[in-house]
Amino acid sequence: MAQTDPNTQTGPNSARRADARMNAAAIVDAATRLLARDPDASLADIAREAGVGRVTLYGHFDSRATLIAAVVDAAMARAETELSDVDLDGDSVEVMRRLLGASWRLTHRHGALxxxxxxxxxxxxxxxxHLEPIARMRTLLERGRGAGRFRDDMPLTWQITTIQDILHGASRAVYRGEHTxxxxxxxxxxxxxxxxxxxTVE
Incomplete structure (x- = not known):
């Protein structure tokens, strides 16, 4: 008697699992849209935007932090796809300009998230x-420091932290309307x- 591949089974259970996956994806997408506009968007608002009830939302995400973590993971996965297309060849300063530009476009796109x-x-x-973007930035900084294009008299980890804080601080400033x-x-x-x-050496 032929056995059925469990990955290709159909029926009520399979349909319910498919519906559950669709609901979870819809919730993450809705949360991404709302949180990009309002960092304080409520779970009720997100459920309504996703077209599901709060019980369904809590069935997938047991807290606001859990949902936001899923939203951040999804956003970072999409961001990594775009950042991986940045040309990292050439002078370290020019590469940094390109990487900062791409990083800012992605940060701004996600807005208040x-x-x-x-x-x-x-x-x-x-x-x-942020592990993958950090690794990319670390590699560029190490190369630039080795070539004398970036200063090496402070910890590399501090430089990475500073760059991240500048990007996130800019996002907050734009959200507050202080800068375009x-x-x-x-x-x-x-x-x-x-x-x-x-x-500069005097």
């Missing part, structure tokens, strides 16, 4: 979500490159 994540997730969780996205992008580049420039 940055603030929502900072409010709901611990620093370790946020760091974990374009102006913030220029300020990010100017500030980061100033921080990284080797000290």
């Amino acid at each position: 940055v603030q929502a994540a900072e409010k709901s997730l611990g620093s370790e969780d946020l760091h974990e979500a 996205p374009d102006a913030a992008g220029e300020l990010i580049e100017t500030t980061v490159l100033a921080v990284l420039s080797p000290p």
